[in-house]
Amino acid sequence: MRRFSNYACSTAHLPLAEREAIDLLIRTATQRQGRIVIEHPSLSIEAHQYGFAVHLGLFDDLSDRPDDISPELWTLMNHARRMGANWLWFDRDERPSPAFPVFPAVDGEGTGATAQDDTAAVLPPPGTITQCCRSCGGSRVMRDAWAHWDESAQGWTLGAVFDAAYCEDCEADALLVERPVDTKGTAV
């Protein structure tokens, strides 16, 4: 026996076209001796109830990305492989990671919320704070910051955050204040 590792990932990290193409392959998959065969030209894919899993064994034979795998998927697969996974498990209920880009999704996908726990998922944990504009009280505020390139995550990672702030509602530089958030998710 051998133990396999799975790396779970939100389907929202897959470009929409590729996600739809794989879903179409799953919908139109044929059966061979009762087993579902998903005919992707490069990938070994297994469908499951909340998405699908991609086998990472192709790195044994390939070092360059085949044309039928998007750079985004290739990056995720490489990352999972480096974490020691044998399978990259795409799950529409998995929360997206801030380390990877997210692509616009259909209802609820990629938010980590399901139809049953919609309300529970959006409630902030106790002690959650928000940042507000001192003039108007709005929370559409931002700070100056710089980012550095993270080669392993293949994305920009937040570095220092500077004091300068801006309020989108005031359309002006702003001073920020911290406010606690109540259990309904609104600043108090």
Ligand SMILES: [Zn+2]
């Ligand atoms: Zn403001």
